Amino acid sequence: MSGAPPSSPGIFERALTVPRPRAGELALTEELGPRGRRSVLVSAIVSLGLVVMAGVWIYQRLGAPTRLYPKGQFEPALWEPFKHSETWHGLWNGLQQTLSAAAVGIICSLIIGVLMAALRHGTGRTPIALVLAGAAAVVLVLLGAAWLRGTNPIEAFTIKWWGYAMAGAIVALLVGLPRYMSTAYVEFFRACALVLLIASPFRFFGVQPWWSVVFGLTLYYSTTIAEVTRSALRSLPKGQTEAGLAVGLTPSQTMTMVLLPQAIRRALPNLLTQTASLLKDTSLGFIVTFSDLLSISQRLAKANDNYLPSLIVCAAIYITVIGIINFTANRLQRTQR
Amino acid sequence: MDLPPSNEALVQIRGVNKWFGQNHVLTDIDLDINRGEVVVVIGPSGSGKSTLCRCINRLETIQSGTITIDGVPLPAEGKELARLRADVGMVFQSFNLFAHKTILENVMLGPMKVRGVSKTDAEFQARALLERVGITAKADQYPAELSGGQQQRTAIARALAMKPKVMLFDEPTSALDPEMVNEVLDVMLQLAGLGMTMVVVTHEMGFARKAAQRVVFMDGGQLVEVAPPDQFFENPQTDRARGFLSKILPH
Amino acid sequence: MSTSAPTFLSYPAWSAVDLSVLFEDDNLKLLVKAFLMTLRLTLLACAFGVLLGLLLATCRVSPIRPLRIAAGAYTNFMINIPIAVWVALFFFGLPKIDLAFRSDDLSWDTFRSGLVAVALWVSAYFAEAIRSGINSVPNGQAEAARAIGLPFTKVLGSVILPQALRTSILPIGVVLNATYRNAAAVSFIGVADIVNVTSERGDTLAAYTEFTIAAFVCYFILAVVTNGVFLGLDRKFAVKR
Numbered sequence: 001m002s003g004a005p006p007s008s009p010g011i012f013e014r015a016l017t018v019p020r021p022r023a024g025e026l027a028l029t030e031e032l033g034p035r036g037r038r039s040v041l042v043s044a045i046v047s048l049g050l051v052v053m054a055g056v057w058i059y060q061r062l063g064a065p066t067r068l069y070p071k072g073q074f075e076p077a078l079w080e081p082f083k084h085s086e087t088w089h090g091l092w093n094g095l096q097q098t099l100s101a102a103a104v105g106i107i108c109s110l111i112i113g114v115l116m117a118a119l120r121h122g123t124g125r126t127p128i129a130l131v132l133a134g135a136a137a138v139v140l141v142l143l144g145a146a147w148l149r150g151t152n153p154i155e156a157f158t159i160k161w162w163g164y165a166m167a168g169a170i171v172a173l174l175v176g177l178p179r180y181m182s183t184a185y186v187e188f189f190r191a192c193a194l195v196l197l198i199a200s201p202f203r204f205f206g207v208q209p210w211w212s213v214v215f216g217l218t219l220y221y222s223t224t225i226a227e228v229t230r231s232a233l234r235s236l237p238k239g240q241t242e243a244g245l246a247v248g249l250t251p252s253q254t255m256t257m258v259l260l261p262q263a264i265r266r267a268l269p270n271l272l273t274q275t276a277s278l279l280k281d282t283s284l285g286f287i288v289t290f291s292d293l294l295s296i297s298q299r300l301a302k303a304n305d306n307y308l309p310s311l312i313v314c315a316a317i318y319i320t321v322i323g324i325i326n327f328t329a330n331r332l333q334r335t336q337r
Numbered sequence: 338m339d340l341p342p343s344n345e346a347l348v349q350i351r352g353v354n355k356w357f358g359q360n361h362v363l364t365d366i367d368l369d370i371n372r373g374e375v376v377v378v379i380g381p382s383g384s385g386k387s388t389l390c391r392c393i394n395r396l397e398t399i400q401s402g403t404i405t406i407d408g409v410p411l412p413a414e415g416k417e418l419a420r421l422r423a424d425v426g427m428v429f430q431s432f433n434l435f436a437h438k439t440i441l442e443n444v445m446l447g448p449m450k451v452r453g454v455s456k457t458d459a460e461f462q463a464r465a466l467l468e469r470v471g472i473t474a475k476a477d478q479y480p481a482e483l484s485g486g487q488q489q490r491t492a493i494a495r496a497l498a499m500k501p502k503v504m505l506f507d508e509p510t511s512a513l514d515p516e517m518v519n520e521v522l523d524v525m526l527q528l529a530g531l532g533m534t535m536v537v538v539t540h541e542m543g544f545a546r547k548a549a550q551r552v553v554f555m556d557g558g559q560l561v562e563v564a565p566p567d568q569f570f571e572n573p574q575t576d577r578a579r580g581f582l583s584k585i586l587p588h
Numbered sequence: 589m590s591t592s593a594p595t596f597l598s599y600p601a602w603s604a605v606d607l608s609v610l611f612e613d614d615n616l617k618l619l620v621k622a623f624l625m626t627l628r629l630t631l632l633a634c635a636f637g638v639l640l641g642l643l644l645a646t647c648r649v650s651p652i653r654p655l656r657i658a659a660g661a662y663t664n665f666m667i668n669i670p671i672a673v674w675v676a677l678f679f680f681g682l683p684k685i686d687l688a689f690r691s692d693d694l695s696w697d698t699f700r701s702g703l704v705a706v707a708l709w710v711s712a713y714f715a716e717a718i719r720s721g722i723n724s725v726p727n728g729q730a731e732a733a734r735a736i737g738l739p740f741t742k743v744l745g746s747v748i749l750p751q752a753l754r755t756s757i758l759p760i761g762v763v764l765n766a767t768y769r770n771a772a773a774v775s776f777i778g779v780a781d782i783v784n785v786t787s788e789r790g791d792t793l794a795a796y797t798e799f800t801i802a803a804f805v806c807y808f809i810l811a812v813v814t815n816g817v818f819l820g821l822d823r824k825f826a827v828k829r
Contacts, residue, residue, distance in 0.1 A: 015653070016652070016653050016654065017651050017652060017653055018650075018651045018652075018653055018656065025649065025723055026649070026722055026723050026725050026726075026727055026730065026748070027727055027730060028649050028650070028651075028722070028730070028744070028748065029651055029740070030396070030730075030734060031397075031398045032414060032651075033412075033413025033414030033415070033418075034413060034414075035413070035414055035415065036414045036415070040651050040652060043652050044652045044653060044654055044655075047652055047654045047655050047658075048654040051654050051655075051657075051658045054658075061685055061687070062685060064685070064686075066684065066685055066686040067686065068683075068684055069684065069685075073684070073685060191807075191808055191811040191812065191815075192804060192807065192808070192811075193768070193769040193772060193782075193783070193803070193804070193807035194769055195769065195772040195773075195775075195783055196772075196783070196800060196803050196804055196807065199783075199787075199800060200800060203790070203796040203797065203800050204796075204797055204800070276668070280668075280669075280670040280671075281670070282670075283670040283671075283672040283673065283773075284670075284672060284772070284773065286672060286776050287772075287775075287783065287787070294670070294672055294673055294676070298676065301680075307680055307681055307684055308677075308681050308684050308685065311673065311676060311677050311680075311681055314673060315669045315673050315677070318668065318669050318670060318673060319664075319665065319668045319669050322668040322669075323664070323668050326664075326667075326668060394735060396731055396734065396735065415739075416739055419734075419737050419738065419739040419740075420737065421737075422734060422735055422736070422737040423736065423737025424737075425735075426735075426736075427732075427735035427736075429728060429731070429732060429735075431728050433726075433728035433729060433731060433732035434732070435729060435732070435733070435747055435751075436729065436751060436827045436828065436829055437750050437751045437754060437827045446736070446746065447736035447737065447738070450738055450742050450746060451736065451737040451738060451742075479828055480828075481828035481829055482828070492732075495736065496735075496736070499736055499737060
């Protein structure tokens with residue numbers, strides 16, 4: 001006997017059921033016998049019906065006349081504003097605010113996050129790490145001085161306090177604090193509520209909303225990016241470090257030339273997911289009256305009395321932009337496997 | 338076993354064909370395995386020997402032909418299939434011990450959930466089996482804490498706990514470090530000595546010589562040669578078998 | 589504090605921060621109530637979200653394609669649209685199509701809308717966490733369970749789900765932690781949660797800094813406790829491989 005296997009499932013069955021699990025998925029059900037295949041097919045037809053019914057219900061609900069909108073939500077007058085360029089101009093302005101804050105935020109987060117990951121992963125005694133730790137110690141001492149003297153940090157820049165700051169920096173260098181400092185930074189800001197980190201610069205220092213959003217996003221997302229990068233660093237084979245040192249690179253060079261490039265490539269899908277997440281979180285800018293896409297949509301909705309159409313358009317814009325990022329992340333993940 | 342002795346083979350495989358997509362992996366397989374017999378299946382990788390073994394308890398489906406175990410055709414699904422599988426023990430290449438259960442619980446799970454044995458009885462039996470395979474001391478540890486050889490011996494105990502009519506071994510020593518191979522083979526030899534019906538897919542020729550009543554040589558999805566071990570190793574009848582043996586046997 | 593808009597150089601000196609304002613009048617009581625509101629909202633939403641997430645995850649790994657596609661579409665919709673948009677849609681949008689009518693009690697209306705929005709939103713994240721937990725169980729575990737004769741329901745109930753859920757402990761903790769913070773979006777519609785109350789009080793009493801610090805402390809407590817609990821659970825139950 002030879003040739004193709006007999007009794008392959010029909011086109012109908014193939015469209016409605018997933019007989020074999022995809023790669024990387026657990027085979028929850030084993031290959032089914034005729035009885036099992038029939039019952040899966042029947043459930044597939046029933047559930048298709050239910051899904052279609054749910055869709056129809058939502059559609060009807062939107063179109064049904066209500067007290068406030070006697071002609072339902074599909075009434076042309078409600079969608080009329082979207083034929084005018086001013087509406088789109090407004091939305092574009094909002095989207096620009098959202099995108100620019102997200103772009104600057106993710107760039108700053110990447111720089112700080114990768115740095116923190118490298119500091120936390122490394123031995124902590126490389127020159128770069130020690131200089132950074134020293135600088136952080138100076139800033140901390142000066143902030144402390146400001147607290148004690150009841151002034152702002154600019155006024156605390158006196159000779160005496162500079163002396164203390166330098167002493168702090170030298171202690172930091174001697175003890176080799178960078179590792180603990182980056183750990184403290186990551187663990188602290190990771191536990192903070194993002195919405196408060198966004199609100200703080202605005203409330204404490206009167207920073208402009210856009211900057212406030214960027215600042216808050218950077219503080220928070222630099223920690224998540226540090227974690228993502230660090231786990232990628234940890235997933236690299238140990239031999240990579242040893243090989244780097246063995247060919248005569250310094251620890252810093254091993255980190256920047258051998259480990260980080262590989263780790264970032266590995267972490268790329270996760271980094272993109274973080275980017276999508278950061279973009280979504282720009283909408284928390286409402287706490288500082290940030291004029292982003294969401295708040296512009298709300299304003300338009302109020303002006304045109306078309307709340308649902310406006311928010312649906314707003315959601316559609318979000319889902320398109322973020323969908324593109326997530327799609328790219330998934331593609332990358334698949335090609336990496 | 339306490340079943341009435343019969344002349345009928347315990348496992349009957351008749352005209353079995355299997356395809357993976359367009360790939361014909363089993364071609365017209367006919368094989369009988371008698372009660373108390375140890376059959377060792379050998380062959381190059383990709384010859385379909387593992388697939389054949391997995392077809393016997395329907396972990397792989399076949400597209401044509403029949404497989405009968407103790408006079409009962411292999412059911413296609415459902416409770417009947419589960420009941421039949423309970424009578425066929427299986428030992429995997431990668432052990433597959435339940436990672437969230439202790440060694441003892443691994444051995445107790447089947448009797449309790451399938452046979453409805455009480456917890457005390459199941460534990461008593463499990464401890465006896467663990468003693469037989471020599472891992473009493475590790476009973477309360479988790480699989481990840483054991484060596485490969487210990488895990489595989491536990492897997493054998495887990496299969497034996499179901500009091501199977503036949504045991505399938507799918508390359509039981511291939512994933513083991515060399516120094517652990519013998520401890521597993523010893524348990525299998527002991528089992529063969531007690532008259533268990535066994536189908537063993539393996540690369541261990543020493544085991545085949547010592548324990549097998551028959552050696553089955555597979556290549557390209559076909560049964561090429563079936564013979565007693567002495568005859569097969571000393572005087573293989575086919576070119577393919579000769580070629581295979583010349584590659585693997587020590588010079 | 590100066591009346592003109594504060595700039596970086598004129599911001600109040602650190603020593604002017606006087607946390608005693610938090611203990612004046614009934615401010616502390618308000619803070620505790622706000623803390624409990626966030627806690628209640630998050631825990632209720634998560635309880636509902638885990639159940640729905642389990643259902644969604646089951647749909648996504650089932651062999652029934654319409655369920656796979658529907659659950660996947662739902663998950664992507666929820667995850668790819670910011671929570672603030674969902675909260676706004678549920679609170680302001682649903683009454684426009686005669687769903688979720690306003691009652692006399694505005695605080696109940698806002699809480700209800702916020703709760704439903706957060707619960708539906710977080711269910712998508714739970715679904716993802718549980719699904720990846722299920723897919724992290726090696727196929728051999730299911731095969732071994734079948735080979736000793738366990739029927740489908742027991743393969744699932746005794747072997748696959750226990751392992752999948754134990755693997756999901758940490759991811760579920762991460763989702764819970766994210767929920768506390770993202771649930772702050774409900775302050776957007778006026779639910780009296782930590783962010784809402786501290787903003788309002790800080791504004792009224794001209795003590796933004798003090799109340800923001802109080803809010804930080806509240807979220808810190810939630811984060812630290814949740815982390816501790818889930819790390820402990822993970823250490824106790826995680827599957828070693």
